[in-house]
Amino acid sequence: KQEVTQIPAALSVPEGENLVLNCSFTDSAIYNLQWFRQDPGKGLTSLLLIQSSQREQTSGRLNASLDKSSGRSTLYIAASQPGDSATYLCAVRNFNKFYFGSGTKLNVKP
Amino acid sequence: DAGVIQSPRHEVTEMGQEVTLRCKPISGHDYLFWYRQTMMRGLELLIYFNNNVPIDDSGMPEDRFSAKMPNASFSTLKIQPSEPRDSAVYFCASSLMETQYFGPGTRLLVL
Numbered sequence: 610k611q612e613v614t615q616i617p618a619a620l621s622v623p624e625g626e627n628l629v630l631n632c633s634f635t636d637s638a639i640y641n642l643q644w645f646r647q648d649p650g651k652g653l654t655s656l657l658l659i660q661s662s663q664r665e666q667t668s669g670r671l672n673a674s675l676d677k678s679s680g681r682s683t684l685y686i687a688a689s690q691p692g693d694s695a696t697y698l699c700a701v702r703n704f705n706k707f708y709f710g711s712g713t714k715l716n717v718k719p
Numbered sequence: 720d721a722g723v724i725q726s727p728r729h730e731v732t733e734m735g736q737e738v739t740l741r742c743k744p745i746s747g748h749d750y751l752f753w754y755r756q757t758m759m760r761g762l763e764l765l766i767y768f769n770n771n772v773p774i775d776d777s778g779m780p781e782d783r784f785s786a787k788m789p790n791a792s793f794s795t796l797k798i799q800p801s802e803p804r805d806s807a808v809y810f811c812a813s814s815l816m817e818t819q820y821f822g823p824g825t826r827l828l829v830l
Contacts, residue, residue, distance in 0.1 A: 641817055643817075643818070643819070645819075645821075651823065651824075652723075652810055652812075652821030652822055652823050652824050653762075653810070653812075653819070653821040654821070655818045655819055655820065658817055658818050660817075698762065702817075705774055705775050706775065706777075707752075707764050707767070708764075709761065709762045709763075709764070710761075711761045712761070
């Protein structure tokens with residue numbers, strides 16, 4: 610069974626810092642990987658989707674990379690802002706199964 | 720589009736009662752997902768549909784849970800009878816071309 614792990618569980622950084630969130634998975638036979646953001650009391654918002662044939666995707670200050678062979682993905686956030694404070698989750702699709710990590714709670718201090 | 724719509728937003732019920740959660744996906748989306756989120760277990764996929772057909776229901780915890788999608792614009796998740804351990808936030812999501820769009824969730828409390 611696929612296991613998705615996100616470390617650290619929580620991260621606190623000062624505003625303006627560049628940061629990297631990590632996601633690892635045990636089964637490299639993935640179909641795609643998706644990064645989500647969840648604000649308190651809200652549903653998830655999709656940030657980036659990487660297909661298995663792709664190495665990275667970019668949207669504004671966000672860049673997500675995928676290394677299937679090592680079972681890793683990273684979400685890079687440039688010039689962090691207090692508004693980036695949220696929980697970030699990664700999700701992996703294996704054929705017709707979906708697996709979510711437990712998330713990294715990010716706090717960006719003004 | 721209004722996004723994924725879920726109702727009710729909050730539900731408080733007593734153990735043993737039937738609970739029905741409702742979801743309206745984004746028009747044109749062909750996948751619909753039901754999730755449950757708790758502090759202890761995180762986000763769990765319960766069941767998902769493609770073109771109104773259930774594809775994977777292996778996440779449905781037990782026979783007390785059932786889900787239906789009678790047409791492309793409506794789905795229900797039913798719990799009968801409900802138990803205190805069913806207390807959680809239940810999310811519905813829909814997708815077209817892989818990106819999932821989540822609803823605001825239904826916060827369920829079973830006393």
